[in-house]
Amino acid sequence: MEKNRLEAFSDGVLAIIITIMVLELKVPEGSDLAVLKRVLPVFLTYLLSFIYVGIYWNNHHHLLMAAHKVNGAMMWANLHLLFWLSLVPFVTGWMGENHFAALPTSLYGVVLFMAAAAYFILQYCIISVSGGKDALLAKAIGQDRKGKVSQLMYAIAIPAAFWSQWLAGALYVAVAVMWLIPDKRIERVIAE
Amino acid sequence: MEKNRLEAFSDGVLAIIITIMVLELKVPEGSDLAVLKRVLPVFLTYLLSFIYVGIYWNNHHHLLMAAHKVNGAMMWANLHLLFWLSLVPFVTGWMGENHFAALPTSLYGVVLFMAAAAYFILQYCIISVSGGKDALLAKAIGQDRKGKVSQLMYAIAIPAAFWSQWLAGALYVAVAVMWLIPDKRIERVIAE
Amino acid sequence: MEKNRLEAFSDGVLAIIITIMVLELKVPEGSDLAVLKRVLPVFLTYLLSFIYVGIYWNNHHHLLMAAHKVNGAMMWANLHLLFWLSLVPFVTGWMGENHFAALPTSLYGVVLFMAAAAYFILQYCIISVSGGKDALLAKAIGQDRKGKVSQLMYAIAIPAAFWSQWLAGALYVAVAVMWLIPDKRIERVIAE
Amino acid sequence: MEKNRLEAFSDGVLAIIITIMVLELKVPEGSDLAVLKRVLPVFLTYLLSFIYVGIYWNNHHHLLMAAHKVNGAMMWANLHLLFWLSLVPFVTGWMGENHFAALPTSLYGVVLFMAAAAYFILQYCIISVSGGKDALLAKAIGQDRKGKVSQLMYAIAIPAAFWSQWLAGALYVAVAVMWLIPDKRIERVIAE
Numbered sequence: 150m151e152k153n154r155l156e157a158f159s160d161g162v163l164a165i166i167i168t169i170m171v172l173e174l175k176v177p178e179g180s181d182l183a184v185l186k187r188v189l190p191v192f193l194t195y196l197l198s199f200i201y202v203g204i205y206w207n208n209h210h211h212l213l214m215a216a217h218k219v220n221g222a223m224m225w226a227n228l229h230l231l232f233w234l235s236l237v238p239f240v241t242g243w244m245g246e247n248h249f250a251a252l253p254t255s256l257y258g259v260v261l262f263m264a265a266a267a268y269f270i271l272q273y274c275i276i277s278v279s280g281g282k283d284a285l286l287a288k289a290i291g292q293d294r295k296g297k298v299s300q301l302m303y304a305i306a307i308p309a310a311f312w313s314q315w316l317a318g319a320l321y322v323a324v325a326v327m328w329l330i331p332d333k334r335i336e337r338v339i340a341e
Numbered sequence: 342m343e344k345n346r347l348e349a350f351s352d353g354v355l356a357i358i359i360t361i362m363v364l365e366l367k368v369p370e371g372s373d374l375a376v377l378k379r380v381l382p383v384f385l386t387y388l389l390s391f392i393y394v395g396i397y398w399n400n401h402h403h404l405l406m407a408a409h410k411v412n413g414a415m416m417w418a419n420l421h422l423l424f425w426l427s428l429v430p431f432v433t434g435w436m437g438e439n440h441f442a443a444l445p446t447s448l449y450g451v452v453l454f455m456a457a458a459a460y461f462i463l464q465y466c467i468i469s470v471s472g473g474k475d476a477l478l479a480k481a482i483g484q485d486r487k488g489k490v491s492q493l494m495y496a497i498a499i500p501a502a503f504w505s506q507w508l509a510g511a512l513y514v515a516v517a518v519m520w521l522i523p524d525k526r527i528e529r530v531i532a533e
Numbered sequence: 534m535e536k537n538r539l540e541a542f543s544d545g546v547l548a549i550i551i552t553i554m555v556l557e558l559k560v561p562e563g564s565d566l567a568v569l570k571r572v573l574p575v576f577l578t579y580l581l582s583f584i585y586v587g588i589y590w591n592n593h594h595h596l597l598m599a600a601h602k603v604n605g606a607m608m609w610a611n612l613h614l615l616f617w618l619s620l621v622p623f624v625t626g627w628m629g630e631n632h633f634a635a636l637p638t639s640l641y642g643v644v645l646f647m648a649a650a651a652y653f654i655l656q657y658c659i660i661s662v663s664g665g666k667d668a669l670l671a672k673a674i675g676q677d678r679k680g681k682v683s684q685l686m687y688a689i690a691i692p693a694a695f696w697s698q699w700l701a702g703a704l705y706v707a708v709a710v711m712w713l714i715p716d717k718r719i720e721r722v723i724a725e
Numbered sequence: 726m727e728k729n730r731l732e733a734f735s736d737g738v739l740a741i742i743i744t745i746m747v748l749e750l751k752v753p754e755g756s757d758l759a760v761l762k763r764v765l766p767v768f769l770t771y772l773l774s775f776i777y778v779g780i781y782w783n784n785h786h787h788l789l790m791a792a793h794k795v796n797g798a799m800m801w802a803n804l805h806l807l808f809w810l811s812l813v814p815f816v817t818g819w820m821g822e823n824h825f826a827a828l829p830t831s832l833y834g835v836v837l838f839m840a841a842a843a844y845f846i847l848q849y850c851i852i853s854v855s856g857g858k859d860a861l862l863a864k865a866i867g868q869d870r871k872g873k874v875s876q877l878m879y880a881i882a883i884p885a886a887f888w889s890q891w892l893a894g895a896l897y898v899a900v901a902v903m904w905l906i907p908d909k910r911i912e913r914v915i916a917e
Contacts (some may be wrong), residue, residue: 151786151790154732154736154786156346157349157733157736158736158740158782160349160350161353161736161741162743162744163350164350164353164354164357165353165357165740165744165745166744167423167427168354168357168358168427169357169744169745169747169748171361171427171428171430171431172430173752174428176365176431176435176438177435178438179439180435180442180443180445181444182444185444185448199420199424199427203420206350206420207413214343221783224783225779228775228782231743232772232775235744235747235775236747236750238747238748239747239750239752242752243752243753243756246752246754247755250756251756252756252757252758252761253756256761329417348538352538352541352542352545353545355542356542356545356546356548356549357545357549359615359619360546360553360619361549363553363619363620363622363623364553364556364622366620366623368623368626368627370630371631372627372631372634372635372636372637373636377636388616391612391616395609398542398612399605402535406535540730541733544730544733544734545737547734548734548737548738548740551738551807551811552738552742552811553741555745555812555815556745556748556814558812558815560749560815560818560819562822563823564828564829565828566828569828569832580808583804583808583811587804590804591797591800594727598727713801
């Protein structure tokens with residue numbers, strides 16, 4: 150029951166984040182192709198961020214499937230994750246409107262890095278409340294290589310943005326592609 | 342249970358999309374009739390888009406009634422549909438504020454076309470997860486004539502907007518009217 | 534189950550409408566009392582509209598308690614109600630920012646009138662699906678005097694706004710006060 | 726069942742409030758550090774308000790766990806609480822954009838004070854509906870020292886803001902820190 154309300158609140162916040170981003174796609178004045186072209190970078194960043202929030206929603210969904218109890222630490226770990234994700238529309242808009250300038254592109258990576266760290270903390274809270282290393286979730290995640298590689302790629306992209314925004318952008322796209330497939334590890338272990 | 346969360350998230354996103362559109366109805370300066378008249382085209386496009394999102398909500402609702410399992414492909418197919426629908430407020434505002442100029446009117450059709458295609462893909466995912474051609478949903482949909490005619494009408498409206506915006510607009514209105522009646526095919530087959 | 538999703542979607546839309554209105558309370562430049570004073574009329578209209586949407590939420594809640602089945606007509610009647618309520622933030626902002634000028638104050642009444650009519654239609658749909666005059670809801674509502682008086686007061690306020698905005702405003706406040714107490718008729722009849 | 730819808734609506738409104746605040750973090754023009762620095766005070770107030778709304782969500786969650794019945798008074802007490810919380814994005818933006826000027830900083834405290842008072846009223850409604858002084862919730866809360874101290878601190882901060890904004894700000898932060906730990910009193914008594 151408690152878990153239901155945690156899920157419902159998280160779903161609400163994620164649904165609003167994913168939809169509010171589109172407000173950065175401000176309706177332009179004029180109606181010719183040149184106008185549309187100027188909107189393109191904002192559109193592309195919107196697409197990328199939509200996929201990222203979609204990935205978080207998918208994985209959050211699986212993560213909570215493995216949680217049997219909700220405690221105060223989990224609630225705040227969850228709010229902490231939502232906090233970083235709530236900054237995604239801001240950095241998305243800033244990066245898009247400045248056509249992938251160095252600082253906004255780097256900051257985009259900072260927010261992704263912090264969200265990934267918050268996800269890791271939430272995961273840790275759920276594992277420790279469900280019995281530590283022997284918990285189902287702990288087994289399902291194992292070494293969590295995918296998570297660690299993502300963190301590393303963000304950590305590279307953050308300084309790399311000042312040297313080449315395209316490299317940073319490519320890293321963000323690469324991580325997104327890597328996670329497009331929903332995390333089936335948890336489902337598999339639960340089925341067993 | 343998984344399906345519930347998919348529905349809840351979709352309902353959240355659709356509720357936000359349908360309500361956020363009204364933000365394009367920007368509170369005008371001045372308080373006379375002339376001011377209200379300038380808001381009229383935005384209001385009319387809002388009305389049309391409200392009906393479209395309402396139709397999608399109704400049909401999405403029936404579509405998921407026929408789904409018994411949720412898998413990764415369905416989740417992404419659903420997010421893909423929500424992505425195109427999330428662009429509706431943008432194209433609605435752009436079309437309305439430019440008083441149905443050619444390019445925005447055409448782009449409105451592109452977004453509707455892509456949303457319809459995404460709906461078709463989601464439908465296909467649900468059918469293939471529930472047993473292919475013999476699935477209840479497959480029988481309910483049959484030849485899906487209504488779906489195909491809609492796609493065709495959008496495909497005509499997209500280029501037609503450059504020749505006559507009124508023809509394109511009439512096609513959008515016609516498709517909406519055609520779908521106003523909720524899709525009872527699924528309900529009927531389930532009842533059987 | 535179908536009813537749950539109708540309620541969830543309506544709750545989502547009403548929650549967004551009630552919260553989005555506060556966006557019309559635009560953060561003003563400057564930080565002295567004079568600035569705050571200029572925001573005051575927008576604040577007052579926000580307060581009034583918040584109460585109105587709260588009343589609709591309360592009554593909608595009771596109305597659906599009396600519905601046992603959901604059909605296509607009810608879905609569209611419900612969307613129709615949500616459509617008029619979704620215009621509340623717009624007319625609220627327009628009335629507030631123009632310090633209760635005649636036309637916006639009158640239009641505020643038009644939207645309230647249409648929302649009340651839409652509520653009446655939804656009520657009618659639920660009654661006719663549940664067995665007509667003998668339905669529980671039909672008995673609970675009886676003559677629906679409160680509903681009729683509200684409609685009448687809106688109908689007076691709409692033209693009255695051009696003669697005296699304060700009279701129109703007083704009528705809107707009076708209707709809100711009249712409905713502040715949740716409609717217990719339905720609860721009472723259900724209890725019996 | 727009624728309680729579920731009250732929770733769902735409150736969760737919806739709180740989710741929107743917490744996410745809408747980030748819209749005050751307007752995407753700035755320019756892409757250098759100086760630009761980011763100007764956004765910093767808005768970001769800090771966003772962080773503080775995010776924590777406050779998170780606290781309210783957590784405690785609201787526990788409060789409703791103790792409610793067995795929903796009546797009209799509770800519904801309005803709940804809407805009253807949501808009303809004051811819905812003003813948080815406005816005062817957050819006003820305080821942040823004016824770099825903690827006296828009046829906005831004081832008004833921020835007024836809204837927090839009123840929200841705390843509304844929470845107290847809601848608590849009182851739930852207790853009186855569940856059997857008064859002997860109710861579980863009444864025992865769980867006891868003297869409600871934490872609540873009273875918070876109210877006192879807000880009451881000091883409101884005038885103090887005109888003398889030193891930093892003192893007022895420190896008081897707001899202190900109250901937030903004090904409540905970061907979810908209120909376990911109710912859980913404890915329910916467990917007994």
